[in-house]
Amino acid sequence: MPDRTEIDALIDLMAKLPGLGPRSARRAVLHLIRKRALLLQPLADAMQQVASSARECLNCGNVGTAEICPICADARRANGQICVVEDVSDLWAMERSGVFKGRYHVLGGTLSALDNVGPEELRIPQLVSRIDGEAISEVILALNATVDGQTTAHYIADQLETRVELTSLAQGVPIGGELDYLDDGTITAALNARKRV
Amino acid sequence: MPDRTEIDALIDLMAKLPGLGPRSARRAVLHLIRKRALLLQPLADAMQQVASSARECLNCGNVGTAEICPICADARRANGQICVVEDVSDLWAMERSGVFKGRYHVLGGTLSALDNVGPEELRIPQLVSRIDGEAISEVILALNATVDGQTTAHYIADQLETRVELTSLAQGVPIGGELDYLDDGTITAALNARKRV
Known part of the structure; x- marks a missing residue:
C-alpha cells in the first residue's frame, strides 16, 4: 500500500x-x-x-533552551552547594522535591570500562574546575544506589576529597515503605544508620 | 523556570x-x-x-492520505465482499493477516444510547448504500466479541438481512490457546461450533 x-x-x-x-x-x-x-x-x-x-547547559549539563540553564543562571542558587547526579531525569526528580536550593552537575552516565566511559565523558574535569570557579563548599553525591553509581561516586570522592566537604544521600527505609517488601541491603543500611528518636 | x-x-x-x-x-x-x-x-x-x-476515506472510513483509500481504489478488491469493522485498528489487524481480499467498512465505534451514538454516526447508512453501489454479495461482520460489538452487529444484520449474505467471524479456541486459560463463554462457543475431524 x-x-x-x-x-x-x-x-x-x-x-x-x-x-x-x-x-x-x-x-x-x-x-x-x-x-x-x-x-x-x-x-x-x-x-x-x-x-x-533544546541544548545542554555548558556549565552543568542540564537540558534547557539557553547556553546556561536557568538553575546555573540563577544567582540565588549559588549557595556553595553542588549536587552531582547521573542524569537529567535525576535532576528533574530532585527539582520536583523542591528541597535542594543549590546547583547541579549532571554526569550523563556512570564510569564504565566496558563501555569506554571515562572521567572526560562524564564532565568530571568540569566538576573539579567548578569547585574553585563557583566557590563550592559542599558536593552532594546523589548518584543511584547501584554498583556503577557507587563506583562513580567513589571515583569523584577520590578526586575532590581534600578540597570540599563531600556528602551523599542517606540510605534507609523509603517513606511509606514496608519492611516486608524491602531488600536485605536496604534494611542493613537503615539499621546501621539508625537514629535516636 | x-x-x-x-x-x-x-x-x-x-x-x-x-x-x-x-x-x-x-x-x-x-x-x-x-x-x-x-x-x-x-x-x-x-x-x-x-x-x-491524513484523512478518512470517503467510502469506507479507513485512514489514509487520499480521498479514497488504496483498498477502495484497488479494483482487484471489488470482489463483492465487505468486511465491517469497528475501528481502523481492526482493519489494520485484518490486513496484517492478509487473508481477506475484499473491501472494508469502518464504523468508527459501536452503537451506544448512553454516549448518543446512533446509526448515522457509525456510517451505517453509507454501508447500506454501498451494498447496491458496489454490487456487494456478502457482508462479513468482524465486530469485537463484546456486548456493544454484538449489539451493533445485530442492528446491522437487521438492516441488511434480506439484501445480502451475512456472515460473522467464527468463535472458538484461539490458535495456541490453552483450555485452562479460556473463559467459559469461549469454551461454550467452541463446543457448540465443533467440527468433524
Whole structure:
C-alpha cells in the first residue's frame, strides 16, 4: 500500500520511543490522527521547537533552551552547594522535591570500562574546575544506589576529597515503605544508620 | 523556570498519548532530546506530514492520505465482499493477516444510547448504500466479541438481512490457546461450533 507510507513511517518512528512497541505505537498514531487539531499538530509543533532549541547547559549539563540553564543562571542558587547526579531525569526528580536550593552537575552516565566511559565523558574535569570557579563548599553525591553509581561516586570522592566537604544521600527505609517488601541491603543500611528518636 | 517551558510543553503533550503517563513522557522526551537528529527531528517532520495529509476515506472510513483509500481504489478488491469493522485498528489487524481480499467498512465505534451514538454516526447508512453501489454479495461482520460489538452487529444484520449474505467471524479456541486459560463463554462457543475431524 504505497499510500499509507507516511502513516507507516510515523508508526515506525513512534515505536522507537522508550516504553512504546509496534502495537502501542499504532494505537498512539491512530489516537493522534483522531485528535489531529488538539494533539497531533501541537505535538508536531512542540517537537519542532524542542528540536531546534533544546541544548545542554555548558556549565552543568542540564537540558534547557539557553547556553546556561536557568538553575546555573540563577544567582540565588549559588549557595556553595553542588549536587552531582547521573542524569537529567535525576535532576528533574530532585527539582520536583523542591528541597535542594543549590546547583547541579549532571554526569550523563556512570564510569564504565566496558563501555569506554571515562572521567572526560562524564564532565568530571568540569566538576573539579567548578569547585574553585563557583566557590563550592559542599558536593552532594546523589548518584543511584547501584554498583556503577557507587563506583562513580567513589571515583569523584577520590578526586575532590581534600578540597570540599563531600556528602551523599542517606540510605534507609523509603517513606511509606514496608519492611516486608524491602531488600536485605536496604534494611542493613537503615539499621546501621539508625537514629535516636 | 520560564526557560524550560518548551520542553515542559512537549512532556505535557506526550503524556496525553495512550499508554504514556507523565513519568514515561518525561523519559521519552529526554530520549528524544538525546537523539535529536536521529529521532526527534524525523518524528517532528513525520507528525507534521501526517497532520497535514491524513484523512478518512470517503467510502469506507479507513485512514489514509487520499480521498479514497488504496483498498477502495484497488479494483482487484471489488470482489463483492465487505468486511465491517469497528475501528481502523481492526482493519489494520485484518490486513496484517492478509487473508481477506475484499473491501472494508469502518464504523468508527459501536452503537451506544448512553454516549448518543446512533446509526448515522457509525456510517451505517453509507454501508447500506454501498451494498447496491458496489454490487456487494456478502457482508462479513468482524465486530469485537463484546456486548456493544454484538449489539451493533445485530442492528446491522437487521438492516441488511434480506439484501445480502451475512456472515460473522467464527468463535472458538484461539490458535495456541490453552483450555485452562479460556473463559467459559469461549469454551461454550467452541463446543457448540465443533467440527468433524
